[in-house]
Amino acid sequence: MASDAETVRIEVAGEPVDGLAGQTIAGILMAGGRLSWRRSRTGRPRGVFCGIGVCFDCLVVVNGLRDVRACQRRAVDGDRVEFQRDDVAEHAGGQEDDHG
Amino acid sequence: MGAGIVGAATARVLARAGCDVVVVDRGATAGGTSASGEGNILVSDKGPGAELLLTWRTLAAWARVREELRDELPAGFPDLEFDRKGGLVVATSPEGAEALLAFARTQRAAGVRAEIVDDARAHELEPDLTPDLTSAVFYPEDAQVQPVVATEALLAAARRHGARVRQRVEVTGPLLAGGRLAGVRTTAGDLFADAVVLAAGPWSAGVAERLGVALPVRPRRGTVLVTSRMPARVRHKVYDADYVGAVGSGSADLQVSSVVESTAAGTVLIGSSRERRGFDDRIEARVLAALAAKALVLFPFLADAQVIRAYGGFRPYVPDHLPIIGADPRLPGLWHATGHEGAGIGLSLATADLLHDLILAPETADPLADAFRPDRPGLPQEHPDGAT
Amino acid sequence: MAEQTVEQVPVLVVGGGPAGMAAARAARLGGARVVLVESGDDLGGQYWRHLPAERQAAREQGGRVAGRPHRGVHQDVPHPGWARFRRMRDDLLRDAGCEVVLGGHVWSVDRRDGAPPLVHVLVGPPDGNGRQPRAFEPAALVLATGAHERTLPFPGWDLPGVFTAGAAQALAKGERVAVGRRVLVAGSGPFLLPVASSLVRTGARVVGVVEAAGRAQLARGWGSRPWRLLPALAKGGELAGYVRDLAAYRIPYRTGAAVVAAHGTDRVEAVTVARLTPGWAPVPGSARRIAVDAVCVGHGFVPRAELATSAGCALGADGSVVVDAGQRTSVPGVLTAGELAGIGGVDLALAEGEIAGSVAAGRAPSPAAVRTRSVFREFAARLAAAHEIRPGWQAWVDDHTIVCRCEDVTAGELRSVAALTGSRGLRSLKLTTRAGLGSCQGRTCGRSVEEILGPAGLVDAGRTARRPLAIPVRLGEIAATAAAGEDVR
Numbered sequence: 001m002a003s004d005a006e007t008v009r010i011e012v013a014g015e016p017v018d019g020l021a022g023q024t025i026a027g028i029l030m031a032g033g034r035l036s037w038r039r040s041r042t043g044r045p046r047g048v049f050c051g052i053g054v055c056f057d058c059l060v061v062v063n064g065l066r067d068v069r070a071c072q073r074r075a076v077d078g079d080r081v082e083f084q085r086d087d088v089a090e091h092a093g094g095q096e097d098d099h100g
Numbered sequence: 101m102g103a104g105i106v107g108a109a110t111a112r113v114l115a116r117a118g119c120d121v122v123v124v125d126r127g128a129t130a131g132g133t134s135a136s137g138e139g140n141i142l143v144s145d146k147g148p149g150a151e152l153l154l155t156w157r158t159l160a161a162w163a164r165v166r167e168e169l170r171d172e173l174p175a176g177f178p179d180l181e182f183d184r185k186g187g188l189v190v191a192t193s194p195e196g197a198e199a200l201l202a203f204a205r206t207q208r209a210a211g212v213r214a215e216i217v218d219d220a221r222a223h224e225l226e227p228d229l230t231p232d233l234t235s236a237v238f239y240p241e242d243a244q245v246q247p248v249v250a251t252e253a254l255l256a257a258a259r260r261h262g263a264r265v266r267q268r269v270e271v272t273g274p275l276l277a278g279g280r281l282a283g284v285r286t287t288a289g290d291l292f293a294d295a296v297v298l299a300a301g302p303w304s305a306g307v308a309e310r311l312g313v314a315l316p317v318r319p320r321r322g323t324v325l326v327t328s329r330m331p332a333r334v335r336h337k338v339y340d341a342d343y344v345g346a347v348g349s350g351s352a353d354l355q356v357s358s359v360v361e362s363t364a365a366g367t368v369l370i371g372s373s374r375e376r377r378g379f380d381d382r383i384e385a386r387v388l389a390a391l392a393a394k395a396l397v398l399f400p401f402l403a404d405a406q407v408i409r410a411y412g413g414f415r416p417y418v419p420d421h422l423p424i425i426g427a428d429p430r431l432p433g434l435w436h437a438t439g440h441e442g443a444g445i446g447l448s449l450a451t452a453d454l455l456h457d458l459i460l461a462p463e464t465a466d467p468l469a470d471a472f473r474p475d476r477p478g479l480p481q482e483h484p485d486g487a488t
Numbered sequence: 489m490a491e492q493t494v495e496q497v498p499v500l501v502v503g504g505g506p507a508g509m510a511a512a513r514a515a516r517l518g519g520a521r522v523v524l525v526e527s528g529d530d531l532g533g534q535y536w537r538h539l540p541a542e543r544q545a546a547r548e549q550g551g552r553v554a555g556r557p558h559r560g561v562h563q564d565v566p567h568p569g570w571a572r573f574r575r576m577r578d579d580l581l582r583d584a585g586c587e588v589v590l591g592g593h594v595w596s597v598d599r600r601d602g603a604p605p606l607v608h609v610l611v612g613p614p615d616g617n618g619r620q621p622r623a624f625e626p627a628a629l630v631l632a633t634g635a636h637e638r639t640l641p642f643p644g645w646d647l648p649g650v651f652t653a654g655a656a657q658a659l660a661k662g663e664r665v666a667v668g669r670r671v672l673v674a675g676s677g678p679f680l681l682p683v684a685s686s687l688v689r690t691g692a693r694v695v696g697v698v699e700a701a702g703r704a705q706l707a708r709g710w711g712s713r714p715w716r717l718l719p720a721l722a723k724g725g726e727l728a729g730y731v732r733d734l735a736a737y738r739i740p741y742r743t744g745a746a747v748v749a750a751h752g753t754d755r756v757e758a759v760t761v762a763r764l765t766p767g768w769a770p771v772p773g774s775a776r777r778i779a780v781d782a783v784c785v786g787h788g789f790v791p792r793a794e795l796a797t798s799a800g801c802a803l804g805a806d807g808s809v810v811v812d813a814g815q816r817t818s819v820p821g822v823l824t825a826g827e828l829a830g831i832g833g834v835d836l837a838l839a840e841g842e843i844a845g846s847v848a849a850g851r852a853p854s855p856a857a858v859r860t861r862s863v864f865r866e867f868a869a870r871l872a873a874a875h876e877i878r879p880g881w882q883a884w885v886d887d888h889t890i891v892c893r894c895e896d897v898t899a900g901e902l903r904s905v906a907a908l909t910g911s912r913g914l915r916s917l918k919l920t921t922r923a924g925l926g927s928c929q930g931r932t933c934g935r936s937v938e939e940i941l942g943p944a945g946l947v948d949a950g951r952t953a954r955r956p957l958a959i960p961v962r963l964g965e966i967a968a969t970a971a972a973g974e975d976v977r
Contacts, residue, residue, distance in 0.1 A: 005543060022542030027663035035755050036648035041329070041926075042896040045754055047648050049893070049932075051655030052534060053614065054636040054792075056927035056960075057893060065617055067328050067406035067927065067960065071658070072614035074529070074540065088331045088366050128913025128947035135915050177908050178920050248919040252909040259910065267912055268947050328927050328960065365895075365922060370963070382599040383798070383956035385608045385623075385969055392967035403964030404617060408927050410596075410956045 010079040019075050026051075026058055026070035037070070043087040059084045101125075101271055101284070101307055104134040105247060105444055106437050107299035108254035109452035115261035117460060122291060123255065123263060124284075126270035130251040133301045133444060136322065136413020138361065138369050139247035141446040144187040144239035144339070147203065148210035150471030151422060151443070157450035159243065165254075165449060172257035178249045181364045187242030188217075188225055190233050191341035192397055197235035200341040204237045213240055228333045228401050235341070242337055244361070247445050274311045274431075281311065281433030295459050297435045302379075302414040304438040305483070313430050315474075316483035317439045319414035321375040323387050325395075326409040327402075329366030337361040338398055354387060358394035360402070368405060370395045372442070376417070376485055383410050415441045420479050425451055425472035426458055435459060436474050492969065494623045497523045499848045500607060502594050502795060503632035505533020506834050507826025509576045510841025511630045511848065512586055514857075518849025521585050523624065525592035525609055527959075531580065533634055534654065535834050536573045537661045567661070568726050569834065593619070595961045597798045604629040604821040605799045610965055617962045621969045628821050628848035631796050631809070632841060635789035635827035639675065640881045641899070641936055643889045644750030644759075645785070653683040653786030659690075666690035668782025672759055674698040674747040675786040677875040681730035683784060684739055694739045695780060700787070701875050702744030702766050709874020747785060748775065748884040759783050762884070769880030787877055789831045790935065794955040796824060806830070806872075807953060814853065815844035823848055832868030839864060882940060891940060892933040894926020902940050914938060914946045929955050 006021035010028065019028035026048050029037055036045035038059055049057040051071050058070040061082040070081075101107070103125035115121045125131065141159060146152040166182060191197040204214040215238045222236040223229055255265055266288065275283035275290055283292035298315075300307045308315035342357035359371040373387050388410055396403055418424060418439035428434040437455050440447050454472070457465040470476070499515040501508045504526025512524045524531075532538060567573070580586050591612055597605035604626050612619030637652045644650070651659075651667050653675055659665045671692045673684050676699060684694045699706075734741055742761075748770050749760040763774035793801075796809045802818040804810050808830040815823045825840035839860040843853040885891070887900025905911075905921050914937075917923070923937045924930035930937070934952030942949070 020543060022540035023663060027659070027665055030659070030663075030665050030667075040646075040893070040896055044646060044896065045648050046646070046893075048651065048655055048659070050637065050652045051658035052636060054928060054931045055652075055893065059927070065404055065615075066330065068615040071655075074613070086329055086366075088329060128916055129909075129911050130916040130919075131913045131948060135913075135919055174908055176904060178905055246920075248916050252911055252916060252920065256909060265910070325963070325966070326925075327963070365925075383596070384598045385596050385606070385966075386598075388596070388966050389969045392963050395963065396967050403962065403967070405963045406615070406927075406960045407957065407963050407966060408929060408960045409925070412956075 008075050008077040010075050010081055012081045013083055023075055024071055025060055025073050025075050025081055028075055029070060037083045039085045039087045041086050101297065102299035102301060103129040103255060103265060104132050104299065104301050105251045105448045106440065106451055108251045108258065109448040110297055110299060110437055110455055111258040111263050112254045113452040113456045115258045115263040117456060121258060121263035123265045124269040124271065124286060125267055128267050129255055129265060130248045133413050133415060134251045135248050136411065137247055137442065137445065138371065139245045139250065139445050141243040141245060142187060143212050143241045144189055148206055150468060152210060153468055154447050154450045158447055159241065161449035161453065169253055169257055172260050173253055177253060177256065180249050180253055181246040182243065184243045185336050187239045187337040187339065188222065189237045189339050189341055190229065190398060191235040192230065192232055194234055196341040200235050200237060226335060226338060228399055230398055230400060245445060250445065271307055271310060281431050295435055296433055297437055297455065299437040301438060302416040304416060311431065311434060313428060314481055316480055317416045317418055318376065318483050318485040319379050320417035320441065321377055321412060321414055322371065323373045323383060323391065323410060323412040325370040325388060325391055325407050327368040327405040328408050330405065332362050332366065333401065334360055334362045334368055334399065340394060340398055354390065356390040356394050358398050360395050360398055379414060381412060383412055417441050419484060423447060423451065423472055424474050425454055426469055426474055429475045492621060492623055494606065494625050496625045497521065499628045499630065500624050500626035501630045501632060503533065503634055504531040505632060505634050505826065506535050507837035507841035508632035509580060510838045511632055511825055511845035512580055513576055514842040514845025515849040516583055516586055518846050518851035520849035523587045523589060524580065525589045525594060527593045529590050531577045532573060536567065537658055538567065539662065593959050594795060595959050596957055597795055599798060599800050602820050604819065608969060610961065615960065617964065619965055628823065630844045630848050631822065631824045631828055632826045633792040633795060633828055635791045635831055636931060637786045638788055638790045638935060639785050640787050640877065641889050641891050642748055642750065642884055643886055646890045646893055647750050647752050647756045648754065649756035649782045650750050651782065651784045653680055653784045656683050656784040657686050660686040664690060666692040667784060668692060670695055670780050671782045671784060672696050672698065672747065672778060672780045673784045676700040676877065677786065677788050678727065678871065679786060681727065685730050685733040688733065688737045694737065695778060696740045696742060698745050698747060698761055699743045700746045700764055700768055702764065704766060706743060706874050709870045747783060750783060756780060756783055765880055767880040768878035769883040788875060789827060791828045793828060793953050794958045796828065797953050798956055814847040815840055816847065830868060832864055836861060836864035836868055891936055892923040892926065894928050895922040897921050897923040899940055902937065906941055912945060912947045914941065914948050914951050917941055924952060927960065
């Protein structure tokens with residue numbers, strides 16, 4: 001007997017978002033209107049590309065853990081999702097400690 | 101023979117001096133050990149001695165060569181990423197601290213800038229470093245370069261001065277003339293030369309054998325883990341104090357001492373393992389596990405880091421841990437520039453300069469070269485690892 | 489470090505898609521105990537991808553079309569052979585002699601000389617942390633890791649809204665999400681048809697299917713000696729269904745053309761479609777702009793051969809694993825089936841899986857499976873000829889086109905570094921440009937990078953499939969994988 005789908009509530013970039021139990025994080029993001037949520041190495045917007053976990057474009061930060069494929073990870077109630085930025089500043093080396 | 105960093109540096113120096121130079125490699129340029137390491141130019145792991153002197157010379161040479169390359173290389177050539185990063189050696193046990201401090205004392209006596217730093221200063225240098233360190237020494241002279249770009253740059257400069265680089269050409273045998281090496285036979289025909297330089301890294305013994313001489317160089321396997329890019333939290337090269345012991349050891353068993361550093365690309369490299377197992381290139385989980393465990397001792401935060409790649413390479417290892425540079429007394433015309441173990445990048449330019457003097461102006465050659473002669477006392481002709 | 493037990497198992501199957509399921513089933517019928525490792529949270533692989541259990545029985549409010557609520561009833565996305573899948577799946581899950589490890593990610597294998605490798609698995613969610621390590625020492629290993637799509641780069645392909653064809657399927661079947669409202673499907677191969685069918689059933693309007701192979705190329709593949717395709721008639725029925733959808737939904741199907749550019753600022757808003765020469769180069773003056781909000785592009789499949797490579801198996805020129813009549817690879821005790829042994833679709837995968845499973849259990853394969861395999865191998869050969877990528881595609885890749893998506897490396901950078909350094913080494917060029925060094929480790933760009941650099945003749949081509957780490961793993965998880973006892977036998 002069909003019953004109403006169970007919902008899960010997650011947090012996306014600080015905002016509460018509802019999804020269906022069993023949805024992947026990518027499914028929830030795309031159902032909510034997003035096509036992109038990550039910044040690539042040169043700051044370009046990225047979201048799902050291959051959908052099967054081989055391209056690594058759709059990465060999100062889940063509960064503080066980076067590099068989680070949104071298209072593979074099923075959302076769990078209470079998950080805290082943040083958008084990953086891979087246009088990280090390159091480190092300055094030992095410049096402040098440069099002894100010449 | 102060999103288009104890795106040592107062959108490239110040597111080719112450039114000789115081409116600049118007006119020699120007609122041909123570089124052959126059975127594979128691609130920068131296709132061997134030069135592409136397997138981190139591009140280290142280290143004083144931190146050198147005790148007093150000839151290798152340390154050679155390292156200082158290479159460091160000084162890099163400053164000069166980088167300037168020269170600006171004129172020699174075409175615009176848009178990839179950046180060498182030379183970085184005077186500095187290295188921090190960290191002990192995490194009382195025995196480790198004792199050994200580290202003793203070593204640092206001998207280094208300081210030889211003129212190495214080895215700054216013993218206290219806990220607070222160590223964490224100022226590396227905020228994410230483990231709280232459980234027992235002693236730490238900072239070496240501001242430690243530097244790094246992108247090893248593949250450096251190799252290709254030196255080759256490009258050599259070509260600019262007329263050198264020819266021939267890839268996929270394999271040496272098959274000697275050309276002898278009156279007991280002297282007058283060139284080599286290759287898969288692409290005979291090449292005649294006044295001087296034949298062997299710079300084939302861990303494969304040098306095999307090449308030497310084809311030319312009729314034995315060379316005590318064997319492969320020493322290393323494996324590296326690479327993480328995805330992340331916001332920078334490791335600022336220098338950081339090693340556990342076991343590193344010194346691991347380099348100097350003759351043991352064939354797996355030895356792991358941790359080396360952790362960030363790259364310009366934002367990834368973190370995690371090394372370093374040492375095994376003597378011939379040219380067996382398989383990657384084993386137990387080696388990766390040992391690398392990972394030791395890295396986490398230094399930087400616990402890395403437990404969450406996503407490792408995306410593991411690769412390995414072979415260092416050219418000589419039983420007395422010194423490179424072999426100079427004329428082969430058994431075969432006039434053959435010159436060696438090999439056996440640099442894990443320090444090829446860091447000894448490359450000075451090796452090339454030494455060889456230049458030995459070949460072209462032997463009367464001016466530095467007495468330092470004696471330490472690296474193929475017939476030096478203390479270098480067995482037979483390698484304990486046996487046949488190639 | 490605690491000692492980890494190495495589990496000895498008669499038959500280990502890696503991959504729970506059609507080939508792996510068939511292999512597990514056949515090995516069981518052959519009397520062997522089986523462990524089947526699947527990285528997803530259910531069996532089925534890509535071909536039988538479906539809604540997760542939590543959503544199958546549920547009633548959902550309308551659907552979702554990439555963000556816009558869509559009124560109307562969901563039609564079920566076609567799942568050919570669904571009943572067969574359910575039977576196989578239920579049998580395996582109920583079978584006490586078959587342990588199905590879901591959420592099992594094989595991250596590395598330790599090559600052994602003349603024997604199957606040691607197999608290292610982490611059990612837990614994808615890209616998790618602190619997953620449970622398990623190590624297996626199989627007497628027979630069946631690799632059924634399938635394939636992933638290859639998408640040729642084109643200007644603008646990195647815009648949000650550009651997907652592989654497979655993504656449209658995965659999102660439709662697995663999430664009931666349509667990638668857009670006005671979608672173009674393009675690329676090469678029969679896979680484009682089921683993709684179009686899935687898309688229309690999730691509420692999208694498919695404005696066209698654009699196949700790069702021209703009529704002559706298609707005829708060469710499909711049309712020559714058509715009587716040899718007769719035994720595959722059942723397959724013809726499935727394809728006919730997709731062709732009916734094209735008519736029913738009025739989806740134009742165009743051959744000898746390709747998407748040569750995507751346009752938009754933050755997302756794709758239009759694409760340029762051009763006619764192609766038989767060699768796949770764009771014909772000047774034939775370009776037409778089409779407004780879309782999503783485009784799905786796929787140019788065939790690439791076998792996922794990293795575990796086979798790490799185990800020491802010999803690969804063919806096309807990247808598939810070389811097998812004999814018993815599906816054995818060049819490593820004793822290692823077999824393979826499905827797309828990994830050569831792209832050929834589900835029927836071939838099921839037949840090969842059955843053969844591999846039987847042989848792994850020490851039995852002779854069934855004559856029926858052997859016959860089916862040869863029928864569908866013929867089919868697969870036609871597929872390859874009809875849709876093989878031709879080199880003219882490089883003409884639509886300008887210097888600004890990103891080739892390596894992970895590292896944002898453009899075609900111009902690849903070409904110029906190769907010219908400036910004079911290097912002909914793939915390894916050297918990768919380390920200098922960073923192409924192929926990002927998180928996907930060259931899966932998406934690898935072949936394209938090699939072909940773009942190819943003109944000079946690469947000295948060490950084909951390295952891209954060597955990945956000792958088959959998936960990314962957390963450093964803490966690697967550390968927690970205890971050294972397997974060296975003398976465990």
